[in-house]
Amino acid sequence: MRTEASAPIEEAFGPRHCLFVSDVHLEAPGGAAEQQFLRFLRTEAVRAETLYILGDLFESWVGDDDPGHPEVIGALAELSGHGVACFLLQGNRDFLLGESFCARAGCRLLPDPVIAQFGGEPVLLTHGDALCTDDRAYQELRTTVRAPGWQRRFLTLPLATRELLANEARAGSKSHTARSPPRIMDVNPGAVDAVFRATQVRRMIHGHTHRPAIHDALVGGQAVQRIVLGAWYEQGWFLRCQDGLYALCELPR
Numbered sequence: 001m002r003t004e005a006s007a008p009i010e011e012a013f014g015p016r017h018c019l020f021v022s023d024v025h026l027e028a029p030g031g032a033a034e035q036q037f038l039r040f041l042r043t044e045a046v047r048a049e050t051l052y053i054l055g056d057l058f059e060s061w062v063g064d065d066d067p068g069h070p071e072v073i074g075a076l077a078e079l080s081g082h083g084v085a086c087f088l089l090q091g092n093r094d095f096l097l098g099e100s101f102c103a104r105a106g107c108r109l110l111p112d113p114v115i116a117q118f119g120g121e122p123v124l125l126t127h128g129d130a131l132c133t134d135d136r137a138y139q140e141l142r143t144t145v146r147a148p149g150w151q152r153r154f155l156t157l158p159l160a161t162r163e164l165l166a167n168e169a170r171a172g173s174k175s176h177t178a179r180s181p182p183r184i185m186d187v188n189p190g191a192v193d194a195v196f197r198a199t200q201v202r203r204m205i206h207g208h209t210h211r212p213a214i215h216d217a218l219v220g221g222q223a224v225q226r227i228v229l230g231a232w233y234e235q236g237w238f239l240r241c242q243d244g245l246y247a248l249c250e251l252p253r
Contacts, residue, residue, distance in 0.1 A: 018118060019045055020239040022054035022127065022207025023231035025093065029069055033232050036253055040236060041075045046082055048240075054207050054229060055091025055112070055127030060170060062162035063155050064100035073105045080106025089114070092129045092138075092208065095146060096155070115201060119244040124199055128206030128228070131187035131195070137176065186211065196224050203246075205229070205239065212237050212248055 026034050045051050058069065080086050086107040090097050102109045113126040133139060144150055154162065177185060186209050195204065196219040205227045212230030216223065227246060230237030236251030 016119065016243055017048045018050045018052065018241045019048045020052045020054060020125075020205055020229060020241070021232075021237070022229040023056045023091070023210060024053075025056055025059045025232060026069055026072060027059040029071070032253060033236075034069070034072060036236050036251060037232065038071065038075050040238065040251065041079050044238065045079055045084060048084055050085045050087065051079065052116075052125060053086070053088045053107070054125055054205065055089045055129075056093045056207065057088070057091070057097070058094045060163075060166045061094035061096050061101075062159065062166050063096050064098045065159060073101070076105040076107060089125065089127050091127045092142065096151065113195070113199075115199065118241055121203065121244070122199075122201045124195065124201045124204045126204070126206045128187065128208030131191045131206065132185065132208070133188040133191045134184040134186075135180065185209065192226060193219050196220075203227070207231070214246070214248060 021040075024033065024037050026037065028034070041051075057072075076086055086105070087110050088097065088102060088105075088107040089110055089112045097109070099109060101107075110125070112130075113124050115122050115124050117123075129138070129142065145154075154165075157165075187206075192204070196202075201224075202222060203225045207229040209228060210231040210233075211228055213228050215226040215228070217226070218224070225246075227239060227248070229239055230248070230250075235253045238249050238251070240247050240249055
């Protein structure tokens, strides 16, 4: 994650009632996770003013010509039609989500990281994978696949070929995770401190690590807070921000 002063961090202005999710990892259309996420959109999310999806909405996304998950796209568009602003960050699984998808789903694609204002407080939003700097093999891969040239070449391949390569990459990722020490799958404390110091925010929200928690700490003598969102593999998770108060919420499946 770039933390120097010139880093491209955009400001977005959040309302009084916001929801945040990450790592929904939708895979099989019609599966349990998808049905739970659809219920979330039509119950919890429709009562909010804004929904932020901080990456990995999908387990895999090989381009906006992917025909998968039409019901989810329709539900997001319906939510937007009800006046709920939907913002989206790319994750490590769905970094090829683009403007075409967002147009269909009624979402706005944000850069990662991005600073949003909630009740006048600047809060940094990020997927979180760039903070896991101890996993050097992954960071090298991330640099490669995020390069515009690599993505242009990949997207020229037939859809079936891209899906095959994505499945192979997921298998490789699972193998890498299984043989790696658990600590390198988490954020690096020094990287987190560097982001707080560089951006001067006092609160950060991210996903990726699948370790939902609220961490309070001191950085440069200032109190800071890092909120980690949970994954939706076995149950749902979301973060509610209402009138300046933050609460992690579980959704049993």
